[in-house]
Amino acid sequence: MSCTSLPGVFASRPPPPRPRHRPDGVLPHGGIQYDAPGRDSNNCSTGNTDDEYLTIKNYSSSATVNLKGYIVKDAAGNRFTFTASHYLQPGDSIKLRGGNGTYSDSKNVVYRDNCNFLWNNDKDTIYLYKPSGARADVHSYTKRDNDRDANGYISYHG
Ligand SMILES: [Ca+2]
Ligand SMILES: [Ca+2]
Ligand SMILES: [Ca+2]
Ligand SMILES: [Ca+2]
Numbered sequence: 001m002s003c004t005s006l007p008g009v010f011a012s013r014p015p016p017p018r019p020r021h022r023p024d025g026v027l028p029h030g031g032i033q034y035d036a037p038g039r040d041s042n043n044c045s046t047g048n049t050d051d052e053y054l055t056i057k058n059y060s061s062s063a064t065v066n067l068k069g070y071i072v073k074d075a076a077g078n079r080f081t082f083t084a085s086h087y088l089q090p091g092d093s094i095k096l097r098g099g100n101g102t103y104s105d106s107k108n109v110v111y112r113d114n115c116n117f118l119w120n121n122d123k124d125t126i127y128l129y130k131p132s133g134a135r136a137d138v139h140s141y142t143k144r145d146n147d148r149d150a151n152g153y154i155s156y157h158g
Contacts, residue, residue, distance in 0.1 A: 035152030050099030069131025
């Protein structure tokens with residue numbers, strides 16, 4: 001028996017599963033490249049720290065968010081503070097990359113200006129704090145449990 005493709009088949013599909021909680025602010029989204037592709041090197045000029053990144057998205061439907069004052073932390077307490085203004089329009093996302101580089105609004109990227117890797121390749125925890133100090137989000141991962149295809153990338157919030 002053949003499987004026939006019918007018009008409207010997509011419309012009749014159930015909606016994708018909702019996130020565990022309803023995002024209403026700036027949260028890690030899309031995912032984390034916690035293991036930079038290839039052999040890790042934290043050499044500032046020849047290394048690949050810039051290939052390790054966390055994606056952060058503005059889930060608000062109306063408010064532009066300035067990331068200034070937001071803090072990203074890992075399980076070991078290493079932290080990155082957005083000390084400069086980076087504006088995220090509603091629905092916009094940005095990649096927070098390791099290594100050195102220049103903030104680009106059009107390329108949606110911010111660099112940590114630190115060539116050391118932040119996200120452990122075996123397991124770690126992603127914390128995001130608002131400028132007020134309130135915790136916006138937290139995600140723990142392990143390579144074994146959350147990265148089944150072992151490509152160094154894990155998705156979050158659909
Ligand atoms: Ca890593
Ligand atoms: Ca690697
Ligand atoms: Ca870490
Ligand atoms: Ca993966």
